[in-house]
Amino acid sequence: MPTNSVVLQGSGADVDGTIKSYAWSQVSGPGTAVLSGASTSALTASSLAEGSYVFALTVTDNQDAVSTPDQVTVTVNPAPAVTYTLTTTASPGAGGTVGRSPNATSYASGSVVSLTATPAAGYVFSGWSGDATGTTNPLSVTMSANKSITATFTQMPPTTFTLTTTASPTVGGSISRTPNATSYASGTVVSLTATPAAGYTFTGWSGDATGTVNPLSVTMSANKSITATFTATGGGAQM
Incomplete structure (x- = not known):
């Protein structure tokens, strides 16, 4: 295998006459063989499966004398593994x-x-x-x-983020953070507290935050920059 057919060429001789006919037959082996040309000198056996086959040829001369069957063995090996x-x-x-x-x-x-x-x-x-x-x-x-x-x-995108805080003006006050760190894991909540200096009042957040809530809770989902704006009061020194 993968070849699954074979041609068997037979012959006969008659010293005092001629060969009249040929006859091929299967003697043994798997029952898959299909025989073509069984009445000629050349037999084609197809549809052969893995196994051993025995075929026989007899010839008949012009005086109807039949020869002793001559046998041939055909072995079909298994197909190589793919x-x-x-x-x-x-x-x-x-x-x-x-x-x-x-x-x-x-x-x-x-x-x-x-x-x-x-x-x-x-x-x-x-x-x-x-x-x-x-x-x-x-x-x-x-x-x-x-x-x-x-x-x-x-x-994956970064899982830690930075938070930049700025007081405006810088003399107007300060911003503290809790927890105080240089970077924060995604989802961390940071509390920002704006503390005005003397003569100033806190007026609101800008940048990545809005409003006037103080302290402010910030959830870290990206790098953020937040500004606390302070306004001078009437009784304080201005610079």
Whole structure:
């Protein structure tokens, strides 16, 4: 196999006459064989399956004498196993890994391989490309050819944010924060308190905050810049 047919060429001789007819038959073996030309010197046996076949030829001369059957054995070997390779790639390389189950260098035709994309810290899996598409994870791949599949990972946006605060004018007062840090994890709530200097009054927030609530609660969902505005009162010194 994969060849599943054979042509058998027979012959006969008669020292005192001529050969009148040929007759091929199957003696043993799988019952799949289809015989063509069984009454000629050349037999075609097709639809052969894995196994051993025995065919016999007899010839008849012009005086109707029949020869002793002459047998021939045909052995059909199993078809060689068909295997395929699977190449997997992570893009970018630092973005994550691609695991496979079962893990092998090649796979028999029809094998189902499960691919799992695992993102590295700071990345998310965003999809398959090459000989696969979509975002299903794990992904089942049926091996019907050599395949190359890429897992794409996308870097996540920063999960910490900065908060810049400004007093306007700078001599008008100060802004304190709780907790006091240079950056904040996403979702952190920071309390800002505007404290006016002598001769000034706090009049409101601007930038990434509005209103006059004081203290002000700020939820960190992005880098933010907030200004506290102070206004001189009639009885205070102005600069």
